[in-house]
Amino acid sequence: MPTTLLDLILPRECGGCARVDASWCPACAGALDVAPGPVRPRVDPGVPCWALGPYAGPHRASILAMKERGRRDLAAPLGVALAAAVTRLRDAGEIDPPELSPLVLVPAPSRRRAARARGGDPILRTCRRVARVLASEDVRVEPLLRVDSRVRDSVGLTADERADNLRGRVHVRRAGIAAIGRGPVLLVDDVVTTGTTAAESVAALRRSGVGVDAVLVLAAVR
Ligand SMILES: [Zn+2]
Structure with missing residues:
Protein backbone atom coordinates (compact mmCIF):
# COMPACT_ATOMS: atom_id res chain seq x y z
CA MET A 1 0.00 0.00 0.00
CA PRO A 2 1.53 3.35 -0.97
CA THR A 3 2.16 5.74 1.88
CA THR A 4 1.06 9.25 1.16
CA LEU A 5 1.98 12.35 3.07
CA LEU A 6 -1.56 12.46 4.39
CA ASP A 7 -1.17 8.99 5.87
CA LEU A 8 1.84 10.21 7.80
CA ILE A 9 0.07 13.30 9.07
CA LEU A 10 -3.24 11.68 9.86
CA PRO A 11 -2.93 8.11 11.04
CA ASP A 44 15.78 -6.07 40.24
CA PRO A 45 16.10 -2.30 39.82
CA GLY A 46 16.01 -2.00 43.62
CA VAL A 47 12.98 0.30 43.65
CA PRO A 48 9.26 -0.42 43.14
CA CYS A 49 8.36 -1.03 39.52
CA TRP A 50 4.85 -0.37 38.18
CA ALA A 51 3.26 -1.27 34.86
CA LEU A 52 -0.05 -0.45 33.20
CA GLY A 53 -0.40 -4.02 32.04
CA PRO A 54 1.25 -6.94 30.29
CA TYR A 55 3.06 -6.45 27.01
CA ALA A 56 0.13 -7.57 24.90
CA GLY A 57 -2.92 -6.18 23.13
CA PRO A 58 -3.11 -2.38 22.89
CA HIS A 59 -0.14 -1.92 25.23
CA ARG A 60 2.15 -3.83 22.92
CA ALA A 61 0.63 -2.52 19.70
CA SER A 62 0.89 1.13 20.72
CA ILE A 63 4.49 0.77 21.91
CA LEU A 64 5.47 -0.91 18.64
CA ALA A 65 3.57 1.67 16.58
CA MET A 66 5.34 4.46 18.40
CA LYS A 67 8.78 2.90 18.27
CA GLU A 68 8.80 1.08 14.96
CA ARG A 69 6.32 2.96 12.83
CA GLY A 70 6.90 6.52 13.93
CA ARG A 71 3.42 7.06 15.36
CA ARG A 72 4.35 10.23 17.22
CA ASP A 73 0.67 11.02 17.78
CA LEU A 74 0.47 8.17 20.29
CA ALA A 75 2.56 10.14 22.78
CA ALA A 76 -0.64 12.05 23.57
CA PRO A 77 -2.90 9.16 24.66
CA LEU A 78 -0.03 7.24 26.24
CA GLY A 79 0.90 10.39 28.13
CA VAL A 80 -2.68 10.65 29.38
CA ALA A 81 -2.54 7.03 30.56
CA LEU A 82 0.78 7.52 32.38
CA ALA A 83 -0.44 10.78 33.94
CA ALA A 84 -3.46 8.94 35.32
CA ALA A 85 -1.10 6.28 36.66
CA VAL A 86 1.00 8.93 38.43
CA THR A 87 -2.14 10.32 40.03
CA ARG A 88 -3.20 6.84 41.14
CA LEU A 89 0.23 6.13 42.64
CA ARG A 90 -0.06 9.38 44.56
CA ASP A 91 -3.58 8.60 45.72
CA ALA A 92 -2.35 5.20 46.91
CA GLY A 93 0.45 6.86 48.87
CA GLU A 94 3.17 5.27 46.73
CA ILE A 95 4.66 8.66 45.82
CA ASP A 96 4.38 11.99 47.61
CA PRO A 97 1.36 14.17 46.83
CA PRO A 98 2.04 17.25 44.69
CA GLU A 99 1.60 19.68 47.56
CA LEU A 100 4.55 18.04 49.33
CA SER A 101 7.03 17.85 46.51
CA PRO A 102 7.46 18.43 42.80
CA LEU A 103 7.77 15.35 40.65
CA VAL A 104 10.65 14.63 38.32
CA LEU A 105 10.20 12.27 35.37
CA VAL A 106 13.37 10.80 33.93
CA PRO A 107 12.83 9.07 30.57
CA ALA A 108 14.72 5.82 30.20
CA PRO A 109 17.63 6.22 27.79
CA SER A 110 17.30 5.30 24.15
CA ARG A 111 19.97 4.83 21.53
CA ARG A 112 20.47 8.18 19.90
CA ARG A 113 20.64 6.85 16.37
CA ALA A 114 17.46 4.84 16.85
CA ALA A 115 15.68 7.86 18.30
CA ARG A 116 16.76 10.00 15.39
CA ALA A 117 15.57 7.40 12.90
CA ARG A 118 12.10 7.44 14.35
CA GLY A 119 11.82 11.21 14.55
CA GLY A 120 12.77 11.81 18.14
CA ASP A 121 12.70 9.88 21.37
CA PRO A 122 9.15 8.57 21.95
CA ILE A 123 9.64 8.13 25.69
CA LEU A 124 10.82 11.69 26.11
CA ARG A 125 7.88 12.92 24.05
CA THR A 126 5.46 10.84 26.13
CA CYS A 127 6.95 12.15 29.39
CA ARG A 128 6.46 15.71 28.16
CA ARG A 129 2.83 14.83 27.54
CA VAL A 130 2.52 13.56 31.10
CA ALA A 131 3.85 16.88 32.38
CA ARG A 132 1.40 18.73 30.18
CA VAL A 133 -1.55 16.68 31.42
CA LEU A 134 -0.46 17.31 35.01
CA ALA A 135 0.17 20.98 34.24
CA SER A 136 -1.45 22.20 37.44
CA GLU A 137 1.36 20.50 39.35
CA ASP A 138 5.08 21.02 39.35
CA VAL A 139 6.16 18.14 37.13
CA ARG A 140 9.50 18.34 35.43
CA VAL A 141 10.92 16.14 32.71
CA GLU A 142 14.67 15.69 32.93
CA PRO A 143 16.23 13.61 30.13
CA LEU A 144 19.29 12.83 32.22
CA LEU A 145 20.18 9.47 30.76
CA ARG A 146 21.92 8.36 27.62
CA VAL A 147 23.48 5.14 26.45
CA ASP A 148 26.82 5.08 24.72
CA SER A 149 27.32 4.19 21.11
CA ARG A 150 28.43 0.63 21.83
CA VAL A 151 24.89 -0.32 22.85
CA ARG A 152 23.12 -2.39 20.22
CA ASP A 153 19.42 -2.73 19.57
CA SER A 154 18.19 -5.19 22.17
CA VAL A 155 15.67 -6.89 19.89
CA GLY A 156 16.47 -10.58 19.68
CA LEU A 157 18.98 -10.56 22.52
CA THR A 158 18.71 -13.01 25.39
CA ALA A 159 18.39 -11.71 28.94
CA ASP A 160 22.09 -12.22 29.58
CA GLU A 161 23.00 -10.54 26.31
CA ARG A 162 20.78 -7.59 27.18
CA ALA A 163 22.53 -7.22 30.49
CA ASP A 164 25.98 -7.39 28.87
CA ASN A 165 24.85 -4.94 26.20
CA LEU A 166 23.94 -2.28 28.75
CA ARG A 167 26.23 -2.93 31.69
CA GLY A 168 28.12 0.23 32.52
CA ARG A 169 26.88 1.92 29.36
CA VAL A 170 24.08 4.06 30.79
CA HIS A 171 25.44 7.51 31.56
CA VAL A 172 24.05 10.57 33.31
CA ARG A 173 24.18 13.99 31.71
CA ARG A 174 25.75 16.06 34.43
CA ALA A 175 24.13 19.24 33.21
CA GLY A 176 20.68 18.16 34.33
CA ILE A 177 21.56 17.05 37.84
CA ALA A 178 21.29 20.49 39.39
CA ALA A 179 17.65 20.68 38.28
CA ILE A 180 16.66 17.75 40.48
CA GLY A 181 15.05 18.99 43.65
CA ARG A 182 13.76 17.16 46.66
CA GLY A 183 10.75 15.63 44.96
CA PRO A 184 10.18 12.05 43.97
CA VAL A 185 11.96 10.84 40.87
CA LEU A 186 10.23 8.42 38.52
CA LEU A 187 12.08 6.56 35.82
CA VAL A 188 9.70 6.16 32.88
CA ASP A 189 10.01 3.59 30.11
CA ASP A 190 7.73 2.00 27.56
CA VAL A 191 8.33 -1.63 28.39
CA VAL A 192 10.23 -3.55 31.02
CA THR A 193 11.53 -6.89 29.81
CA THR A 194 14.37 -8.24 31.92
CA GLY A 195 14.67 -5.09 34.03
CA THR A 196 18.21 -4.47 32.84
CA THR A 197 17.57 -0.99 31.46
CA ALA A 198 15.75 0.07 34.62
CA ALA A 199 18.41 -1.40 36.90
CA GLU A 200 21.30 0.18 34.97
CA SER A 201 19.45 3.51 34.86
CA VAL A 202 18.64 3.52 38.58
CA ALA A 203 22.24 2.59 39.38
CA ALA A 204 23.71 5.27 37.11
CA LEU A 205 21.47 7.94 38.64
CA ARG A 206 22.33 6.79 42.14
CA ARG A 207 26.05 7.08 41.38
CA SER A 208 25.30 10.68 40.38
CA GLY A 209 23.47 11.37 43.60
CA VAL A 210 19.95 11.07 42.22
CA GLY A 211 17.74 8.61 44.04
CA VAL A 212 14.97 7.06 41.96
CA ASP A 213 11.76 6.38 43.89
CA ALA A 214 10.03 4.12 41.40
CA VAL A 215 9.97 2.86 37.83
CA LEU A 216 6.80 3.37 35.79
CA VAL A 217 6.30 1.61 32.47
CA LEU A 218 3.46 1.18 30.03
CA ALA A 219 3.86 -2.58 29.86
CA ALA A 220 5.75 -5.47 31.37
CA VAL A 221 6.84 -8.64 29.62
CA ARG A 222 5.88 -11.48 31.96
ZN1 LIG B 1 -8.11 0.73 19.59
Whole structure:
Protein backbone atom coordinates (compact mmCIF):
# COMPACT_ATOMS: atom_id res chain seq x y z
CA MET A 1 0.00 0.00 0.00
CA PRO A 2 1.53 3.35 -0.97
CA THR A 3 2.16 5.74 1.88
CA THR A 4 1.06 9.25 1.16
CA LEU A 5 1.98 12.35 3.07
CA LEU A 6 -1.56 12.46 4.39
CA ASP A 7 -1.17 8.99 5.87
CA LEU A 8 1.84 10.21 7.80
CA ILE A 9 0.07 13.30 9.07
CA LEU A 10 -3.24 11.68 9.86
CA PRO A 11 -2.93 8.11 11.04
CA ARG A 12 -6.15 6.41 10.09
CA GLU A 13 -6.13 3.45 12.36
CA CYS A 14 -6.11 3.05 16.09
CA GLY A 15 -2.56 2.67 17.39
CA GLY A 16 -3.74 0.07 19.87
CA CYS A 17 -6.03 -2.22 17.89
CA ALA A 18 -5.84 -1.08 14.25
CA ARG A 19 -9.56 -1.74 14.04
CA VAL A 20 -11.15 1.65 13.94
CA ASP A 21 -10.81 4.82 11.95
CA ALA A 22 -9.35 6.89 14.76
CA SER A 23 -5.79 7.34 15.97
CA TRP A 24 -6.72 6.00 19.41
CA CYS A 25 -10.05 4.42 20.27
CA PRO A 26 -12.05 4.47 23.53
CA ALA A 27 -11.58 0.72 24.05
CA CYS A 28 -7.80 1.04 23.92
CA ALA A 29 -7.91 4.13 26.11
CA GLY A 30 -9.92 2.09 28.60
CA ALA A 31 -7.45 -0.78 28.48
CA LEU A 32 -4.66 1.54 29.62
CA ASP A 33 -6.77 3.47 32.12
CA VAL A 34 -6.02 1.10 34.97
CA ALA A 35 -4.29 1.17 38.30
CA PRO A 36 -0.60 0.43 37.78
CA GLY A 37 0.32 -3.01 39.04
CA PRO A 38 3.59 -3.99 40.69
CA VAL A 39 6.03 -5.97 38.59
CA ARG A 40 9.17 -7.81 39.63
CA PRO A 41 11.56 -7.96 36.71
CA ARG A 42 14.24 -10.63 36.73
CA VAL A 43 16.92 -7.98 37.17
CA ASP A 44 15.78 -6.07 40.24
CA PRO A 45 16.10 -2.30 39.82
CA GLY A 46 16.01 -2.00 43.62
CA VAL A 47 12.98 0.30 43.65
CA PRO A 48 9.26 -0.42 43.14
CA CYS A 49 8.36 -1.03 39.52
CA TRP A 50 4.85 -0.37 38.18
CA ALA A 51 3.26 -1.27 34.86
CA LEU A 52 -0.05 -0.45 33.20
CA GLY A 53 -0.40 -4.02 32.04
CA PRO A 54 1.25 -6.94 30.29
CA TYR A 55 3.06 -6.45 27.01
CA ALA A 56 0.13 -7.57 24.90
CA GLY A 57 -2.92 -6.18 23.13
CA PRO A 58 -3.11 -2.38 22.89
CA HIS A 59 -0.14 -1.92 25.23
CA ARG A 60 2.15 -3.83 22.92
CA ALA A 61 0.63 -2.52 19.70
CA SER A 62 0.89 1.13 20.72
CA ILE A 63 4.49 0.77 21.91
CA LEU A 64 5.47 -0.91 18.64
CA ALA A 65 3.57 1.67 16.58
CA MET A 66 5.34 4.46 18.40
CA LYS A 67 8.78 2.90 18.27
CA GLU A 68 8.80 1.08 14.96
CA ARG A 69 6.32 2.96 12.83
CA GLY A 70 6.90 6.52 13.93
CA ARG A 71 3.42 7.06 15.36
CA ARG A 72 4.35 10.23 17.22
CA ASP A 73 0.67 11.02 17.78
CA LEU A 74 0.47 8.17 20.29
CA ALA A 75 2.56 10.14 22.78
CA ALA A 76 -0.64 12.05 23.57
CA PRO A 77 -2.90 9.16 24.66
CA LEU A 78 -0.03 7.24 26.24
CA GLY A 79 0.90 10.39 28.13
CA VAL A 80 -2.68 10.65 29.38
CA ALA A 81 -2.54 7.03 30.56
CA LEU A 82 0.78 7.52 32.38
CA ALA A 83 -0.44 10.78 33.94
CA ALA A 84 -3.46 8.94 35.32
CA ALA A 85 -1.10 6.28 36.66
CA VAL A 86 1.00 8.93 38.43
CA THR A 87 -2.14 10.32 40.03
CA ARG A 88 -3.20 6.84 41.14
CA LEU A 89 0.23 6.13 42.64
CA ARG A 90 -0.06 9.38 44.56
CA ASP A 91 -3.58 8.60 45.72
CA ALA A 92 -2.35 5.20 46.91
CA GLY A 93 0.45 6.86 48.87
CA GLU A 94 3.17 5.27 46.73
CA ILE A 95 4.66 8.66 45.82
CA ASP A 96 4.38 11.99 47.61
CA PRO A 97 1.36 14.17 46.83
CA PRO A 98 2.04 17.25 44.69
CA GLU A 99 1.60 19.68 47.56
CA LEU A 100 4.55 18.04 49.33
CA SER A 101 7.03 17.85 46.51
CA PRO A 102 7.46 18.43 42.80
CA LEU A 103 7.77 15.35 40.65
CA VAL A 104 10.65 14.63 38.32
CA LEU A 105 10.20 12.27 35.37
CA VAL A 106 13.37 10.80 33.93
CA PRO A 107 12.83 9.07 30.57
CA ALA A 108 14.72 5.82 30.20
CA PRO A 109 17.63 6.22 27.79
CA SER A 110 17.30 5.30 24.15
CA ARG A 111 19.97 4.83 21.53
CA ARG A 112 20.47 8.18 19.90
CA ARG A 113 20.64 6.85 16.37
CA ALA A 114 17.46 4.84 16.85
CA ALA A 115 15.68 7.86 18.30
CA ARG A 116 16.76 10.00 15.39
CA ALA A 117 15.57 7.40 12.90
CA ARG A 118 12.10 7.44 14.35
CA GLY A 119 11.82 11.21 14.55
CA GLY A 120 12.77 11.81 18.14
CA ASP A 121 12.70 9.88 21.37
CA PRO A 122 9.15 8.57 21.95
CA ILE A 123 9.64 8.13 25.69
CA LEU A 124 10.82 11.69 26.11
CA ARG A 125 7.88 12.92 24.05
CA THR A 126 5.46 10.84 26.13
CA CYS A 127 6.95 12.15 29.39
CA ARG A 128 6.46 15.71 28.16
CA ARG A 129 2.83 14.83 27.54
CA VAL A 130 2.52 13.56 31.10
CA ALA A 131 3.85 16.88 32.38
CA ARG A 132 1.40 18.73 30.18
CA VAL A 133 -1.55 16.68 31.42
CA LEU A 134 -0.46 17.31 35.01
CA ALA A 135 0.17 20.98 34.24
CA SER A 136 -1.45 22.20 37.44
CA GLU A 137 1.36 20.50 39.35
CA ASP A 138 5.08 21.02 39.35
CA VAL A 139 6.16 18.14 37.13
CA ARG A 140 9.50 18.34 35.43
CA VAL A 141 10.92 16.14 32.71
CA GLU A 142 14.67 15.69 32.93
CA PRO A 143 16.23 13.61 30.13
CA LEU A 144 19.29 12.83 32.22
CA LEU A 145 20.18 9.47 30.76
CA ARG A 146 21.92 8.36 27.62
CA VAL A 147 23.48 5.14 26.45
CA ASP A 148 26.82 5.08 24.72
CA SER A 149 27.32 4.19 21.11
CA ARG A 150 28.43 0.63 21.83
CA VAL A 151 24.89 -0.32 22.85
CA ARG A 152 23.12 -2.39 20.22
CA ASP A 153 19.42 -2.73 19.57
CA SER A 154 18.19 -5.19 22.17
CA VAL A 155 15.67 -6.89 19.89
CA GLY A 156 16.47 -10.58 19.68
CA LEU A 157 18.98 -10.56 22.52
CA THR A 158 18.71 -13.01 25.39
CA ALA A 159 18.39 -11.71 28.94
CA ASP A 160 22.09 -12.22 29.58
CA GLU A 161 23.00 -10.54 26.31
CA ARG A 162 20.78 -7.59 27.18
CA ALA A 163 22.53 -7.22 30.49
CA ASP A 164 25.98 -7.39 28.87
CA ASN A 165 24.85 -4.94 26.20
CA LEU A 166 23.94 -2.28 28.75
CA ARG A 167 26.23 -2.93 31.69
CA GLY A 168 28.12 0.23 32.52
CA ARG A 169 26.88 1.92 29.36
CA VAL A 170 24.08 4.06 30.79
CA HIS A 171 25.44 7.51 31.56
CA VAL A 172 24.05 10.57 33.31
CA ARG A 173 24.18 13.99 31.71
CA ARG A 174 25.75 16.06 34.43
CA ALA A 175 24.13 19.24 33.21
CA GLY A 176 20.68 18.16 34.33
CA ILE A 177 21.56 17.05 37.84
CA ALA A 178 21.29 20.49 39.39
CA ALA A 179 17.65 20.68 38.28
CA ILE A 180 16.66 17.75 40.48
CA GLY A 181 15.05 18.99 43.65
CA ARG A 182 13.76 17.16 46.66
CA GLY A 183 10.75 15.63 44.96
CA PRO A 184 10.18 12.05 43.97
CA VAL A 185 11.96 10.84 40.87
CA LEU A 186 10.23 8.42 38.52
CA LEU A 187 12.08 6.56 35.82
CA VAL A 188 9.70 6.16 32.88
CA ASP A 189 10.01 3.59 30.11
CA ASP A 190 7.73 2.00 27.56
CA VAL A 191 8.33 -1.63 28.39
CA VAL A 192 10.23 -3.55 31.02
CA THR A 193 11.53 -6.89 29.81
CA THR A 194 14.37 -8.24 31.92
CA GLY A 195 14.67 -5.09 34.03
CA THR A 196 18.21 -4.47 32.84
CA THR A 197 17.57 -0.99 31.46
CA ALA A 198 15.75 0.07 34.62
CA ALA A 199 18.41 -1.40 36.90
CA GLU A 200 21.30 0.18 34.97
CA SER A 201 19.45 3.51 34.86
CA VAL A 202 18.64 3.52 38.58
CA ALA A 203 22.24 2.59 39.38
CA ALA A 204 23.71 5.27 37.11
CA LEU A 205 21.47 7.94 38.64
CA ARG A 206 22.33 6.79 42.14
CA ARG A 207 26.05 7.08 41.38
CA SER A 208 25.30 10.68 40.38
CA GLY A 209 23.47 11.37 43.60
CA VAL A 210 19.95 11.07 42.22
CA GLY A 211 17.74 8.61 44.04
CA VAL A 212 14.97 7.06 41.96
CA ASP A 213 11.76 6.38 43.89
CA ALA A 214 10.03 4.12 41.40
CA VAL A 215 9.97 2.86 37.83
CA LEU A 216 6.80 3.37 35.79
CA VAL A 217 6.30 1.61 32.47
CA LEU A 218 3.46 1.18 30.03
CA ALA A 219 3.86 -2.58 29.86
CA ALA A 220 5.75 -5.47 31.37
CA VAL A 221 6.84 -8.64 29.62
CA ARG A 222 5.88 -11.48 31.96
ZN1 LIG B 1 -8.11 0.73 19.59
